Amino acid sequence: MRSDAVTTVSSDASRTYEGSQELTPRKGAGAAELMREVGSVLRMSEAEVAALADEEPAEDETMILNMGPQHPSTHGVLRLMLELEGETVLRSKPVIGYLHTGMEKTGETLTYLQGPTNVTRMDYAAPLFNELVFSLATETLLGIDEGVPPRAQWIRMLLCEINRMSSHLLWLATNGLDLGAISMMLFGWREREETLRLLEMITGLRMNHNYIRPGGVAADLPDGWRDGVLRVLDLCAPRLDEYDELLTGQPIWRARLQGVGVITADEAIALGVTGPILRSTGVPWDLRKDMPYLFYEQVEFAAVVGSYGDSFDRYAIRLHEVRESMAIVRQILDALPPGDYRIQDRKVTPPPRARIDESMEALIHHFKIFTEGFKVPEGEVYCAVESPRGELGCYMVSDGSAVPYRMHIRGPSFVNLQTLPHMLRGGLIADAVAVTSSVDPILGEVDR
Amino acid sequence: MSDIEATSGFGDESVADETGAATIPEPETRFGLPVTRSRGQQVLHPPREGLVDLVRRLRDDEGFHVCVDLTAVDYLAYEPPRRLPQDVAPERFEVVVGLLSLETRERLRLRVQVPADDATCPSLFEVHPGTEALEREVYDMYGIEFTGHPDLTRILMPEDWDGFPLRKDYPVGAIPVEFKGVQNAR
Numbered sequence: 310m311r312s313d314a315v316t317t318v319s320s321d322a323s324r325t326y327e328g329s330q331e332l333t334p335r336k337g338a339g340a341a342e343l344m345r346e347v348g349s350v351l352r353m354s355e356a357e358v359a360a361l362a363d364e365e366p367a368e369d370e371t372m373i374l375n376m377g378p379q380h381p382s383t384h385g386v387l388r389l390m391l392e393l394e395g396e397t398v399l400r401s402k403p404v405i406g407y408l409h410t411g412m413e414k415t416g417e418t419l420t421y422l423q424g425p426t427n428v429t430r431m432d433y434a435a436p437l438f439n440e441l442v443f444s445l446a447t448e449t450l451l452g453i454d455e456g457v458p459p460r461a462q463w464i465r466m467l468l469c470e471i472n473r474m475s476s477h478l479l480w481l482a483t484n485g486l487d488l489g490a491i492s493m494m495l496f497g498w499r500e501r502e503e504t505l506r507l508l509e510m511i512t513g514l515r516m517n518h519n520y521i522r523p524g525g526v527a528a529d530l531p532d533g534w535r536d537g538v539l540r541v542l543d544l545c546a547p548r549l550d551e552y553d554e555l556l557t558g559q560p561i562w563r564a565r566l567q568g569v570g571v572i573t574a575d576e577a578i579a580l581g582v583t584g585p586i587l588r589s590t591g592v593p594w595d596l597r598k599d600m601p602y603l604f605y606e607q608v609e610f611a612a613v614v615g616s617y618g619d620s621f622d623r624y625a626i627r628l629h630e631v632r633e634s635m636a637i638v639r640q641i642l643d644a645l646p647p648g649d650y651r652i653q654d655r656k657v658t659p660p661p662r663a664r665i666d667e668s669m670e671a672l673i674h675h676f677k678i679f680t681e682g683f684k685v686p687e688g689e690v691y692c693a694v695e696s697p698r699g700e701l702g703c704y705m706v707s708d709g710s711a712v713p714y715r716m717h718i719r720g721p722s723f724v725n726l727q728t729l730p731h732m733l734r735g736g737l738i739a740d741a742v743a744v745t746s747s748v749d750p751i752l753g754e755v756d757r
Numbered sequence: 758m759s760d761i762e763a764t765s766g767f768g769d770e771s772v773a774d775e776t777g778a779a780t781i782p783e784p785e786t787r788f789g790l791p792v793t794r795s796r797g798q799q800v801l802h803p804p805r806e807g808l809v810d811l812v813r814r815l816r817d818d819e820g821f822h823v824c825v826d827l828t829a830v831d832y833l834a835y836e837p838p839r840r841l842p843q844d845v846a847p848e849r850f851e852v853v854v855g856l857l858s859l860e861t862r863e864r865l866r867l868r869v870q871v872p873a874d875d876a877t878c879p880s881l882f883e884v885h886p887g888t889e890a891l892e893r894e895v896y897d898m899y900g901i902e903f904t905g906h907p908d909l910t911r912i913l914m915p916e917d918w919d920g921f922p923l924r925k926d927y928p929v930g931a932i933p934v935e936f937k938g939v940q941n942a943r
Contacts, residue, residue: 329910330912405913406911406912406915409913409914413898414922414923415929417929449796450796578823578859579885579886579887580886581823581824581888582887583823599862600864687840689830690795690796691855691864702826702855704826704853704855708835708837709837714830714835717826719825719826719828719855724887724890726890727886727887727889756913757913
């Protein structure tokens with residue numbers, strides 16, 4: 310819907326104007342749009358929608374409020390336009406794009422070896438999952454997905470589960486901050502720091518690791534990694550119980566979260582929602598269990614499922630998923646086989662260091678792999694993994710060259726964000742903070 | 758010597774597999790539409806017309822309740838011959854829809870050809886409301902208009918942006934520097 314101000318801008322011939330991204334005032338929105346915002350997600354009957362539309366207030370009783378992009382509870386640069394009637398939220402619209410850096414376009418200029426460096430910066434709270442899905446897509450295109458050594462696959466699982474812990478701990482911290490539980494904020498950051506320290510010890514970097522690469526991982530696990538992992542596991546287990554004691558039974562915490570931001574299973578499925586939000590509605594969908602990749606069918610864990618689809622369920626699910634991840638990590642410690650940490654396929658793997666000293670061809674080969682990259686047979690493929698936020702997918706098209714022709718990342722946060730207008734509707738503005746937080750959007754992944 | 762030679766057969770081998778699969782005499786079909794396999798993944802090639810009805814049928818009768826992903830590809834600069842079923846004419850754009858069935862744990866990908874001179878595609882919003890943001894992103898990045906979309910505006914780029922960044926004729930990093938007083942910057 311274009312308002313009057315919009316038409317004057319679009320008459321300027323030097324620029325295009327595609328209409329406002331913002332929430333339009335009620336009088337500019339038009340009946341059809343209002344009805345759609347009310348009813349589309351719910352798949353209501355027309356009669357139900359009409360009944361709801363009758364209760365809509367007049368324009369002068371509502372106010373449009375801008376929340377973000379600098380609001381601390383928006384976890385980055387999310388901007389929410391809220392239409393309020395008193396304290397009640399009527400319509401809302403997330404306005405995004407403030408962090409858009411064209412990473413998919415950049416991905417079309419980087420070789421398959423450089424690609425993980427790019428995608429790891431998308432979901433910066435769970436960078437290893439981005440690298441994993443990119444590597445899986447590349448390997449499937451290359452046809453070497455079966456040939457990646459088991460040790461490499463187990464290492465990938467180990468790191469992803471540690472990363473899931475750190476991501477959920479970060480969420481527990483910021484969620485606590487959003488709701489005024491400052492001690493939870495400090496606790497969450499503290500424990501997350503421990504997991505990041507562990508990741509730093511293994512990969513060399515706290516974030517944006519570029520550790521999982523097509524063909525395997527960048528390096529084998531360093532000396533002392535097992536002690537490091539066990540230390541974090543032993544440290545976190547009692548602290549998670551502390552969180553439970555601090556928050557789960559606490560009346561204020563429950564009052565702030567229970568029944569807030571409710572979404573049903575049908576609505577979640579219609580909106581394409583995945584991850585903890587979908588599971589909070591009672592749908593036990595977890596890609597690790599339902600469409601297993603790596604060796605997830607060989608470890609035992611539970612897909613944590615809620616029943617009410619409210620913010621409290623999403624809190625409880627994430628808290629419990631940290632425990633499940635810890636259980637998986639313990640099983641990986643027992644199951645990790647010896648072997649190679651990357652595929653010994655000369656097409657994608659640089660020659661061993663010792664060979665470079667004695668063979669000119671090996672040196673040239675090493676140089677070529679890192680300058681030109683390796684060619685990937687043409688084709689297109691979609692691979693998906695279960696990131697802490699839901700289904701993280703990578704659609705990749707190769708034209709037979711050394712750079713992807715098209716690299717698209719399906720970010721779970723981007724899709725999950727669409728639940729906000731629906732979950733906020735009819736709630737209080739104070740609850741908007743709780744609901745936004747419970748969606749757990751990472752704006753780096755939303756905007757890419 | 759051996760290091761390089763040992764690798765040379767690798768890519769060719771997979772390509773040969775792929776062409777071998779493409780020359781199977783009887784083309785596979787599903788729901789009356791040509792089906793191809795890409796690295797074992799099932800791909801359907803429906804026309805633009807009737808796309809919404811097809812997706813609705815897939816949702817209601819076949820259990821593909823979730824539209825997981827919707828994106829597009831610009832094949833302008835694609836050099837090797839496009840591998841499409843015989844009766845599907847290649848066009849510049851391709852809208853790629855990823856469907857998921859929670860019951861059968863099956864994925865289905867739809868590749869819809871969209872010509873450059875009429876870059877429109879029916880919106881799937883009425884069937885899968887979750888495609889709202891994804892279609893806006895495709896519109897923003899490729900300029901493909903989704904007919905029937907409730908709010909087709911740019912989503913990631915600024916609303917007064919000129920051009921569609923992910924098109925192949927849109928150069929990487931070639932944004933003119935805006936000097937003060939220049940009339941038609943960008």
